[in-house]
Amino acid sequence: MINERRRRFGAYLARLRRDARKSQRQLAESLCRISGTASVTRHEISRWERGERIPDVWLPALSVALSIPLRTLERAAAHARGEDIGAGAPSPAEALAYFLPDHDVELGPLASTAGRRVGASTAAALADRAHGLRLADDVIASGDLLAPALRELDGAVQLYRETTHSEETGRSLLSSIGEIAQIAGWIASDAGEHNQAAHAYRLGVSAAREAGDLSLVGNLAGSLAYQLSNTCHEDDGLSLARAALDEAGPDAPTKARALYLDRVAWAQTKAGNPQPAMRALAEAHEAMADEDSQEAPDWAYWVSPEELDVMDARVYTELRRPLRAVPLLQEVLSRYDSTHTRELALYLSWLAVALVDANEPEEGAKTARHMLDLAADFPSDRTARRGRVVLAKLEPYRDVPEVREVLDTYAA
Missing domain, CATH: 1.10.260.40 (lambda repressor-like DNA-binding domains)
Structure with a gap:
């Protein structure tokens, strides 16, 4: 084992x-x-x-x-x-040590170094730590990672405020603060700490705007919009998702623009607007297919045609179109990276729901079991919410033996 x-x-x-x-x-x-x-x-x-x-x-x-x-x-x-x-x-701290590289920049109390001048090497070190948090989020549960992520964010802000630097270095530091804020907000949201997440996202938007990084502004605003859409604030989520797309502008890197459009599609879906949702999905694929003269930002590393397919399938599932959702999810999951436990569990939850909607409760129960086992290994608020949705979907089919076994095993 x-x-x-x-x-x-x-x-x-x-x-x-x-x-x-x-x-x-x-x-x-x-x-x-x-x-x-x-x-x-x-x-x-x-x-x-x-x-x-x-x-x-x-x-x-x-x-x-x-x-x-x-x-x-x-x-x-x-x-x-x-x-x-x-x-x-x-411990989470030991696991996190893989991802946060050692540098001469110390993201902790900076009283002893207040006023010192920092340059490009410090800015690069802070960017490395932002990237380290992104990597850590793939393999460390949000409940364990939240406190270290918030410490990183506080330390990054303190570093910017208590040191002197050139305008160029200052912009780089602000962009890294925005990136750390986006990761910290995402982790907080996944841990169910929605107020902390919103605070981090808003701080990040402020830093990214000051840095002139409009693509990052769009990612932060879109992340907050996604949380709003998923926590019973559908109208606010839709308004903010549209604003994120508009603020980033038509010249945003193609991966970033595809992500913003996907978030608009999801917000439209949660707001009960199927046709606008479908149009936004199509526009996201068009954006992804466009040739791009700009290099994609580091934070967009995970955006891919496969991830767009997953969002398509999620929208189809939410709109009760299982004949579209099931084959798309099965194809994507057949080649999905199994080391991404949380994301795999979430995507399996959509497949389980779509299978039940397609009148395949036995297959839905089998998929639900796989999903719930993964969720138990990598707990998060999002997987817990999705687990409850899946079990509620299966409940009307309790007389099916495979379904009853799953409900009796996991309902508690």
């Missing part, structure tokens, strides 16, 4: 590979080229990412191939082997 430390280390490697824009096969080829051997295959990379093996002897080559400091990889591998605190389960 793969223990939790090794699973997290595998998820970490998978994220590093995707950030480097390499397939498993391409990474294997890079390692063979760097090492001068032909002994690494795509299947071996897959074993590492599933947590079945730790690539100890390959860490130096991985460091070169993925542009990651060797010390960072060695620390993460040692933690995965249990060398630091023995065989016990890792």
Whole structure:
């Protein structure tokens, strides 16, 4: 059985590979080229990412191939082997240590350094920490990650306020504050702390506007709109989702614009407007297909045609169109990254509902069981809410044995 430390280390490697824009096969080829051997295959990379093996002897080559400091990889591998605190389960702080790199910038109390001048290296360090939080969110439960994320946000704001810097460095620091605020808001929302999330999003919008980063403003405003749409504030969510799209403007990077349009589609769906929702979905795919002269921002790394397909299927499910939703979700999930436990559980919840709507309660129950097992391993407010929706959907089919077994097992 793969223990939790090794699973997290595998998820970490998978994220590093995707950030480097390499397939498993391409990474294997890079390692063979760097090492001068032909002994690494795509299947071996897959074993590492599933947590079945730790690539100890390959860490130096991985460091070169993925542009990651060797010390960072060695620390993460040692933690995965249990060398630091023995065989016990890792604390969130230990898991987070994988993702927040060591730098000369200290995101804590800065009284002793108040007034010192910082430059490009500090701005780059803060951007690295924002990226580290993004990586951590994939593998650490929101309840465990929320407090560290809020500390990072407070420290970033303090760093900006209590140091001096050039205008260019100041803009970079403000953009990183906006990114950390978006991640912290997302984590807070996933933990069910909606007021904290809204505060973080609004702080981030202020920082991103001051930095002149309109794409980031759109991401922050759209994230808050998404929360509003999902917490019984559908009209406010729709208004803000539209405003996020408008503020980012038509020249936003294509991935970002596709994301904003997807959020408009969801807001329209939750507001009970099916035709505008369908139009926004179509526009999101058109935006994604457009050629883009701009490089996508780092925070948009996860936006892809597959993610747009998932939103399509979610909208179809919400609109009670299971014949469209089921095959689309099944196709996407057949190749979805299994290391993203929370997202996989959420997407399975939509498939379970769509299957029941398609009058396939047995398959719906099977999918629900998989979803609920994953949700138990990676708790969040969003997965808990979706679990309740799935169980309520199954309840009218209690006389079906497969359904009754799921309801009796998980209803509590």
